[in-house]
Amino acid sequence: MSEVRITPDDTPDLKQLDPLLDEYRGQKGAVIPVLQKAQKIYGYLPPEVLRRIAAGMRVPLSKIYGVATFYSQFYLTRRGRHIVRQCDGTACHVRGAGKIVERMEQELGIRAGQTTADYRVTCEVVYCLGSCGLAPVAVVNDQTIGKLAPEKMTTILRSLE
Numbered sequence: 001m002s003e004v005r006i007t008p009d010d011t012p013d014l015k016q017l018d019p020l021l022d023e024y025r026g027q028k029g030a031v032i033p034v035l036q037k038a039q040k041i042y043g044y045l046p047p048e049v050l051r052r053i054a055a056g057m058r059v060p061l062s063k064i065y066g067v068a069t070f071y072s073q074f075y076l077t078r079r080g081r082h083i084v085r086q087c088d089g090t091a092c093h094v095r096g097a098g099k100i101v102e103r104m105e106q107e108l109g110i111r112a113g114q115t116t117a118d119y120r121v122t123c124e125v126v127y128c129l130g131s132c133g134l135a136p137v138a139v140v141n142d143q144t145i146g147k148l149a150p151e152k153m154t155t156i157l158r159s160l161e
């Protein structure tokens with residue numbers, strides 16, 4: 001995962017956007033690549049960043065928000081340092097993924113789709129990761145882990161710093 005560069009008071013350093021805006025200003029179809037690159041810089045797309053992009057590209061803020069909210073690849077809230085995606089698709093579900101999701105929620109004290117208050121972990125439920133033969137499967141920070149069980153999920157979550 002890319003480094004999340006947020007200043008200590010959580011205010012994004014908007015100067016980091018300048019080279020990006022200079023590169024893409026005036027180009028047609030540039031909104032998506034600019035949002036992708038901005039998300040790489042900050043880890044997500046906070047409102048200040050979206051406003052700066054709108055102003056810098058001379059595109060209405062409503063259009064920037066429209067794109068950022070339409071595509072699931074964009075995140076408008078800050079994500080955890082670790083991303084855990086538990087599959088609850090059919091193959092995983094019949095092999096007990098529901099219990100793993102429950103364990104994940106209990107262990108972290110949040111619901112699927114949320115991020116812990118200390119931004120340590122974001123947990124998500126997805127529906128098929130394309131590794132059904134390994135069901136139940138989770139992806140932890142881009143690493144696929146198969147044949148999971150609730151106890152194993154607990155061990156994984158406790159190992160994430």
Ligand code: FES
Pocket residue numbers: 087088089090091092093127128129130131132133135136137
């Ligand atoms: S259903 Fe879980 S990997 Fe396909």
